[in-house]
Amino acid sequence: MKGGFKMKIVINDIIDLVEYLKDKISKYSNDFSKNEFLVRYALIDPFLRALGWDTEDPNQVKPEFTTSVGRPDYALILNGKIIAFLGAKALGKLEDLNQHITYCNSEGVPYFITSDGNKWEIYDVFKPVKLDEKKITEWNILNDDIGQIAIKSLTIANVGSFGNKPEMPIFGKSVNNVKNISKGNIKSISSNEVKKEGKKNYKPKLLKIKGEILTAKNVKDVLIQVVNWLVEKGYLKNLNLPVEVGFTGRSERYILNTLPKHKNGQNFRAPVKINEHLYLETHWSHQVVESLIKQLIKRAGLNENEIKIKWEDANEEMMNE
Secondary structure (H helix, E strand, O other): OOOOOEEEEEEEHHHHHHHHHHHHHHHHHHHHOHHHHHHHHHHHHHHHHHHHOOOOOOOOOEEOOEOOOOOOOOOEEEEEEEEEEEEEEOOOOOOHHHHHHHHHHHHHHOOOEEEEOOOEEEEEEEEEEEHHHHEEEEEOOOOOOOOHHHHHHHHHHOOOOOOOOOOOOOOOHHHHHHOOEEEEEEEEOOEEOOOOOOOOOOEEEEEEEEEEEEOOOOOHHHHHHHHHHHHOOOOOHOOOOOOOOOOOOOOOOEEEEEOOOOOOEEEEEOOEEEEEEEEOOOOOHHHHHHHHHHHHHHHOOHHHHHEEEEEHHHHHHHHHH
């Protein structure tokens, strides 16, 4: 594709995902503390995708990257060059920062990131200061403000401004000029970076429950169709209303409620009335929708393997037409 376009990063999608990951970490902390690969699959990969990284594209993300001195867990590639190495650990475990410096020095990589799925730290490798002063920013999903986490995370978004921490509150302009954005006072920010590929616009290719194929035209519709199916088949009685995100008892947000409101009193952002007594919140990214559906299926008394969802990039389909 020649020319350029504005890459859109939706802050509220990142916030929704962070809130969902917070619930997941709380619920499965014991599992995450014992299994680094589970942390990578369930916590780190979804976060990277929300920041514009296609974890299935080797031109953007390469796991287990081999260097002359060892293998960092991820290499993030921007415009054909490795921009950062990322080291992953099981929840609560610490990374060897000096080892990351060695990895980066061996390959001339300017940044490194460490994460146990909950705590994230970003370092500027070649900044001529002591190691602890190389840190650009950090966040803790369990303890920090969710809106602030979303803004800080833009430091490692898949844009040319990688490594620059957002500084000024502003609407609709560069990611370098954003901070203190809370959920509800801004919907998206745009970067003027020219890229070969933009943010994927996912649409459902297949939706099947217990062998029955359902028709859904977009991400929102997938969730609606699944909930309607559960209601029609009589599984709703197994879902104790209201149904919260994560089912941990700590979440401030609901998936289903008898009123279109969350636990914290905020209105649903994209409510859909399922029946006379049931409202569904539908404002979620495709990654969160898929996870929420699996939670609902399990809570309804079904095996999560009884549902199959396949996604495709609607942008690619349009280009091929």
